[in-house]
Amino acid sequence: MTVAAAPLSGAVAAPDALPVLSVEGLTVSVRTEHGLRPLVRDLSFHVNRGETLAIAGESGSGKSLTSLAIMGLLPFPAVRATAGRIRLGATDLTALPEAQMRRIRGDRIAMIFQEPMSSLNPVLTIGTQLIEAICAHQDVSPSAAQTAALAALTSVRLSHPKRRMAQYPHELSGGMRQRVMIAMALALRPEVLIADEPTTALDVTVQREVLDLLRDLQRDLGTAIILITHDMGVVAEMADRVIVMKSGAMVEQAPVGSLFKAPAKAYTRDLLAAVPRMGQRIERPEPTTAPPVARLQDVIVRFPLKGGLFGRTVQQVHAVEKVSFDIRRGETFALVGESGCGKSTIAKAMVGLVPHQGSITLAGQTLSGLNRDQMKAVRRRVQMVFQDPMAALNPRKTAGDLIAEPLLIHDIGTPDDRRNAAADLMRRVGLSNDQLDRYPHEFSGGQRQRICIARALALKPDLIIADESVSALDVSVQARVLNLLRELQQELGLAYLFISHDMAVVDNISDRVAVMYLGQIVEMGSRAQVFSNPQHPYTQRLIEAVPVPDPAHIRPPGVRLSGDIPSPLYPAGSGPAPVVLQDIGGGHLVAQSWTR
Amino acid sequence: MADTTADLNPRPKSALRRLMQRKLALFGLALIAVVVAGAVFAPWIAPFAPQEQHFDGLTLEGAPLPPDARFILGTDLLGRDLFSRILYGAQTSLVIGVVANSLALTIGTLVGLTAGFFRGWIGAVLMRFTDLMMAFPALLLAICLAAIFKPSLWIVALVIALVNWVQAARVIYTETTSLVERDFIAAERTLGAGTGRILFHHILPHLVPTIIVWGTLGISTTVLLEATLSFLGVGVQPPTPSWGNIIFENQTYFQAAPWLVFLPGAAIILLALAFNLVGDALRDVLDPTQRGRD
Numbered sequence: 001m002t003v004a005a006a007p008l009s010g011a012v013a014a015p016d017a018l019p020v021l022s023v024e025g026l027t028v029s030v031r032t033e034h035g036l037r038p039l040v041r042d043l044s045f046h047v048n049r050g051e052t053l054a055i056a057g058e059s060g061s062g063k064s065l066t067s068l069a070i071m072g073l074l075p076f077p078a079v080r081a082t083a084g085r086i087r088l089g090a091t092d093l094t095a096l097p098e099a100q101m102r103r104i105r106g107d108r109i110a111m112i113f114q115e116p117m118s119s120l121n122p123v124l125t126i127g128t129q130l131i132e133a134i135c136a137h138q139d140v141s142p143s144a145a146q147t148a149a150l151a152a153l154t155s156v157r158l159s160h161p162k163r164r165m166a167q168y169p170h171e172l173s174g175g176m177r178q179r180v181m182i183a184m185a186l187a188l189r190p191e192v193l194i195a196d197e198p199t200t201a202l203d204v205t206v207q208r209e210v211l212d213l214l215r216d217l218q219r220d221l222g223t224a225i226i227l228i229t230h231d232m233g234v235v236a237e238m239a240d241r242v243i244v245m246k247s248g249a250m251v252e253q254a255p256v257g258s259l260f261k262a263p264a265k266a267y268t269r270d271l272l273a274a275v276p277r278m279g280q281r282i283e284r285p286e287p288t289t290a291p292p293v294a295r296l297q298d299v300i301v302r303f304p305l306k307g308g309l310f311g312r313t314v315q316q317v318h319a320v321e322k323v324s325f326d327i328r329r330g331e332t333f334a335l336v337g338e339s340g341c342g343k344s345t346i347a348k349a350m351v352g353l354v355p356h357q358g359s360i361t362l363a364g365q366t367l368s369g370l371n372r373d374q375m376k377a378v379r380r381r382v383q384m385v386f387q388d389p390m391a392a393l394n395p396r397k398t399a400g401d402l403i404a405e406p407l408l409i410h411d412i413g414t415p416d417d418r419r420n421a422a423a424d425l426m427r428r429v430g431l432s433n434d435q436l437d438r439y440p441h442e443f444s445g446g447q448r449q450r451i452c453i454a455r456a457l458a459l460k461p462d463l464i465i466a467d468e469s470v471s472a473l474d475v476s477v478q479a480r481v482l483n484l485l486r487e488l489q490q491e492l493g494l495a496y497l498f499i500s501h502d503m504a505v506v507d508n509i510s511d512r513v514a515v516m517y518l519g520q521i522v523e524m525g526s527r528a529q530v531f532s533n534p535q536h537p538y539t540q541r542l543i544e545a546v547p548v549p550d551p552a553h554i555r556p557p558g559v560r561l562s563g564d565i566p567s568p569l570y571p572a573g574s575g576p577a578p579v580v581l582q583d584i585g586g587g588h589l590v591a592q593s594w595t596r
Numbered sequence: 597m598a599d600t601t602a603d604l605n606p607r608p609k610s611a612l613r614r615l616m617q618r619k620l621a622l623f624g625l626a627l628i629a630v631v632v633a634g635a636v637f638a639p640w641i642a643p644f645a646p647q648e649q650h651f652d653g654l655t656l657e658g659a660p661l662p663p664d665a666r667f668i669l670g671t672d673l674l675g676r677d678l679f680s681r682i683l684y685g686a687q688t689s690l691v692i693g694v695v696a697n698s699l700a701l702t703i704g705t706l707v708g709l710t711a712g713f714f715r716g717w718i719g720a721v722l723m724r725f726t727d728l729m730m731a732f733p734a735l736l737l738a739i740c741l742a743a744i745f746k747p748s749l750w751i752v753a754l755v756i757a758l759v760n761w762v763q764a765a766r767v768i769y770t771e772t773t774s775l776v777e778r779d780f781i782a783a784e785r786t787l788g789a790g791t792g793r794i795l796f797h798h799i800l801p802h803l804v805p806t807i808i809v810w811g812t813l814g815i816s817t818t819v820l821l822e823a824t825l826s827f828l829g830v831g832v833q834p835p836t837p838s839w840g841n842i843i844f845e846n847q848t849y850f851q852a853a854p855w856l857v858f859l860p861g862a863a864i865i866l867l868a869l870a871f872n873l874v875g876d877a878l879r880d881v882l883d884p885t886q887r888g889r890d
Contacts, residue, residue, distance in 0.1 A: 353785060380788065391779035392783045409793065
């Protein structure tokens with residue numbers, strides 16, 4: 001460890017038997033017109049030195065509010081702790097005035113948040129922010145603070161720590177920013193670190209690195225970690241003890257091993273059952289002979305970056321490079337890859353939201369060269385379901401209007417017909433008819449995604465493009481939406497283009513899989529071929545990085561992954577080396593340089 | 597854990613009924629009604645003609661009279677009855693405030709919406725023109741326009757609209773560019789919706805709050821701009837009264853006879869306040885995401 005330069009501050013080495021932090025009977029309530037409504041009820045737990053306590057639960061379970069209550073950061077006066085005690089060592093935090101609480105925050109309890117970009121100040125350099133955090137709590141000289149900051153950056157394994165000190169947050173990638181946040185949180189050697197969904201916004205391979213880092217730092221520093229997460233895989237890998245929360249109350253508390261082996265409560269069992277796992281899916285015959293509903297050949301999407309006096313194209317983002325694949329009737333074709341690999345851009349090109357080169361054939365029609373009416377006709381065959389249903393639904397329209405919208409656009413039926421069709425579709429996706437006149441904000445996340453699916457079904461398409469459609473949903477809701485998609489496929493013979501970064505979900509739903517890296521497909525084949533016999537190192541790396549929801553699982557000792565995915569930005573006129581795919585048997589295509 | 601339904605609130609009432617439930621909005625509506633009634637019925641309510649100069653309307657030294665039984669709001673520097681002038685002035689100010697303002701908003705919305713939606717060269721041309729208009733001194737432009745056309749109430753309204761649409765256009769443009777990037781607009785495109793449908797069914801409704809806020813804020817600015825124009829001799833021509841020109845005519849007597857400036861000023865503030873109250877309430881009532889919260 002190299003953080004040794006930072007002197008111990010405030011951190012009194014507590015004897016291991018005594019909890020560092022204990023919470024007793026915590027109740028957090030929100031003020032409403034009808035009096036106080038509790039959001040967290042009578043919660044008690046404690047964390048010991050060097051221990052990781054995971055608080056797991058789905059959205060709205062009160063896990064984040066608990067962490068804010070500990071930090072004394074509840075949005076006062078609307079929400080406040082109305083009962084209970086929070087003790088840090090011998091200090092009662094609930095009774096502490098704000099001025100003293102401020103001294104404790106960052107020094108003795110630190111917190112890292114989900115979105116590192118919004119937690120860093122965009123107009124200050126990384127170095128300035130780190131030094132500021134150190135100087136706020138320690139009476140040290142600027143040069144000592146500088147040294148401590150540099151040591152902190154080194155300890156989180158950031159490449160070129162010296163250069164990073166002078167960089168601004170936007171110059172770093174998401175994973176690097178989260179490391180900076182961890183460096184900032186741990187620079188003062190707090191007794192407790194609260195990590196609120198620290199890896200949710202990161203790609204799996206980056207998540208892997210950050211989790212490894214957190215574990216190593218904890219081992220070295222003995223910090224108690226409260227890990228707040230919805231991801232049972234992360235829980236299994238990181239936690240010593242787990243608290244499962246549901247609608248503001250604790251459901252179960254157990255050591256991680258026994259929780260996963262023998263969950264005591266029905267809710268925990270359901271939650272664990274809903275978690276998508278790799279290699280768990282029921283096999284079904286592959287519809288390999290069906291005709292293709294979509295065929296992409298050498299599709300290229302580039303975004304020019306203009307510059308210079310005359311607005312010439314100086315650089316190009318090579319978002320998609322010569323991608324070819326077929327999607328057959330009734331099958332689920334999955335595109336996986338990490339953020340920026342171009343998987344969503346392919347979806348956008350297919351529905352005409354971004355211009356492309358090469359040929360995209362949908363329903364027998366090649367997209368380029370279609371006039372407006374022909375394009376409109378093709379659009380009926382292909383529909384899209386977006387990632388965030390709240391964003392994809394116009395908040396000023398009712399569910400009924402939203403579902404009937406495609407029929408209205410294509411001028412199908414009378415207003416009454418359309419309303420009846422909308423009602424049918426609502427039932428079809430598991431919503432009731434009396435919800436027709438409700439607005440999107442009156443539905444839950446899962447229900448909103450059902451509305452999006454109903455809207456996509458309205459025109460009876462052949463192909464539905466699901467772009468990260470279940471990523472924003474809680475696991476139990478996710479499982480149900482995936483079931484709905486599967487049922488609809490069997491009934492209507494739909495084909496799906498399923499775009500996801502979540503390998504476990506892809507393993508569960510797909511028939512065929514293509515792995516994308518930097519705008520190109522590096523491996524493609526049936527689900528079994530890709531998942532049971534991954535050939536390309538990137539595919540292997542992706543599969544390996546997925547957190548396994550089983551604490552007994554031992555990760556094979558591999559190379560520590562590090563480094564970020566290079567940028568797909570090239571000067572005009574040049575581009576990435578084209579990847580040539582080779583069939584290694586049974587339609588399993590692998591980038592040539594990696595075939596044995 | 598289940599996809600539970602959000603709270604089952606009863607079916608909403610109509611927008612108008614919900615507007616009527618808001619006390620402040622009702623107060624605003626009442627104020628507007630009073631001003632409109634005053635303007636419409638001025639010939640019957642006003643004790644004197646607005647231009648009539650009274651010989652006994654000034655003190656022996658030639659100063660305006662303070663309020664008394666005969667001239668209930670006093671007289672102005674020419675010995676005219678202030679109450680009558682404010683009543684007649686409401687006609688002018690209402691026309692300016694409502695017509696000029698609506699016209700300015702319409703132009704601004706159309707320009708901002710088109711530029712924000714299409715961007716590219718159409719957007720560039722429209723917005724650079726807007727910038728040009730913004731950089732050009734509005735008053736000078738108004739004077740030029742007013743010099744070309746023979747000043748009348750409607751021409752003045754038109755001139756004010758041609759000067760005042762610029763800010764609205766900028767705000768609407770900015771908001772449109774961010775709306776266009778939203779997923780639900782992308783979703784709409786993938787469904788095959790045409791430009792007109794996206795613009796007027798999906799983007800415009802989201803701009804309504806902004807338009808209302810700009811509209812209500814604009815009432816007082818336009819009324820005052822008219823006053824400035826009158827003061828420079830290119831607005832509504834004297835002796836026709838407007839609230840703005842009453843203030844400007846009498847500002848030299850500000851210390852000796854403060855009511856001459858204060859009363860028409862108060863009228864402008866009340867009118868602007870009334871529109872603000874109604875506008876605020878309207879914005880909330882028209883927003884379905886606010887439903888059930890009032």
